Amino acid sequence: MAKTLIVDDEASIRDALRQLFEYEGHEVRVAASAPEAIEETVHFGPDVIFLDVKMPGMDGLEALLRIRELDPHAPVVMISGHGTIETALEATRRGAYDFLEKPLDSDRLRVTLRNALERRGLSENVARLHDEVQERYEIVGGSFQIRQVLERLERVAPTEARVLITGENGTGKELVARAIHRLSRRAGGPFVEVNCAAIPAELIESELFGHIKGSFTGAVADRPGKFEQADGGTLFLDEVGDMSAATQAKVLRALEEGVVTRVGGSKPIRVDARVIAATNKDLQGEIRAGRFREDLFYRLNVVPIHVPPLRERRDDVAMLVRHFAEGLARRDGLAPKRFSEDAIERLRRFEWSGNVRELRNTVERLMILAAGSVIDAAAVDLLVTDRGMNSGLGADLLGAATFGEFKERAERAFILQKLRENDWNVSETARRIEMPRSNLYKKIEKYALVREE
Secondary structure, three states: OOEEEEEOOOHHHHHHHHHHHHHOOOEEEEEOOHHHHHHHHHHHOOOEEEEEOOOOOOOHHHHHHHHHHHOOOOOEEEEEOOOOHHHHHHHHHOOOOEEEEOOOOHHHHHHHHHHHHHHHOOHHHHHHHHHHHHHHHOOOOOOHHHHHHHHHHHHHOOOOOOEEEEOOOOOOHHHHHHHHHHOOOOOOOOEEEEEOOOOOHHHHHHHHHEEOOOOOOOOOOOEEOHHHHOOOOEEEEEOHHHOOHHHHHHHHHHHHHOEEOOEOOOOOEEOOOEEEEEEOOOHHHHHHOOOOOHHHHHHHOOEEEEOOOHHHOHHHHHHHHHHHHHHHHHHOOOOOOEEOHHHHHHHHHOOOOOHHHHHHHHHHHHHHHOOOOEEOHHHHHHHOOOOOOOOHHHHHHHOOOOHHHHHHHHHHHHHHHHHHHOOOOHHHHHHHOOOOHHHHHHHHHHOOOOOOO
């Protein structure tokens, strides 16, 4: 349990932060003035302090100096409703850990508290808060690759920088975009998504920029585009590599000038939307092929974030499987089931060409179709053998260390499959695979083959 001190002359701010952090399981005390904060620092010994800048009497910047003298190691997060660059720089110079502007965002507060505790060295709290933040993001995993994504995400989110998210289909690019929005200063604004690959080429410009009544067949009324709808928030351009050359030129103008013109109209409309783009294509290769504008690429690619495929972070499979299983049982009403270690190991070996999205669908299939309350490797072998993802049998074979072990695994897999095809009728199976029935019984005993329930 972390000890958190909240210092603000506004009772509503104190109450809101107390409620947030107590809900997270921390011990919280509040102070309405700088002198009270100094006294609490001495007697309470907080691990993290959230300190308002503007307060009557002694202000937060002066209080910060006093607190640093009392406890040089306590992270102090300055908060202000009138934040300026000068104030932030001065707070940093005086030893502030971070600077947050009001209105305060709960997700951003959680991340800041987690990072402050990490600096303080409270590893138990760090681990728990890390899990909570990941659940908020819906980005699950503890691998080095995912930690890198989360770290970059947290750094870029509070800025206004454009972000280009790359990665294969199903890796979670949209989740990264939504997490950036939730942790940004625009979190209170809209998050508007456009799948550029799913909209016909003749309609994409109308979708993005809107249209005027009568500008084309079917335009029965004026309609704002996605750029306008995202004003004050975030516009997520998914599969941006699929835009036509004409649309790319108009998007570039919108980014450069901050204005859009509806199809059929002539009046420029000023918009303020942060653009996050995503693609599963190699845009630099598309540039060389003449299919994507280089100047647009550099406008979008201010901060790149690459989301790794699941096969490059297999250590996350166990965490993802349990996360999906618990979520499906809780939210979708499926019967709770536990995945055995051998089942998870089997799933970890797959190639997952569809990545996390495919894994979730597979977990859902197993939760629905597998018998019993425990899903084991046999259930995985039986139910997960398609969709071109290196089937359960194939993955098991490729795990063999020697050629002799490979042959034994192949023989076992072949016999097991044929027994299933013949509803475990040993005589019929022996006849079809042209093996004496006595030999087949010996193989069944050798490989400890048992009919599934």
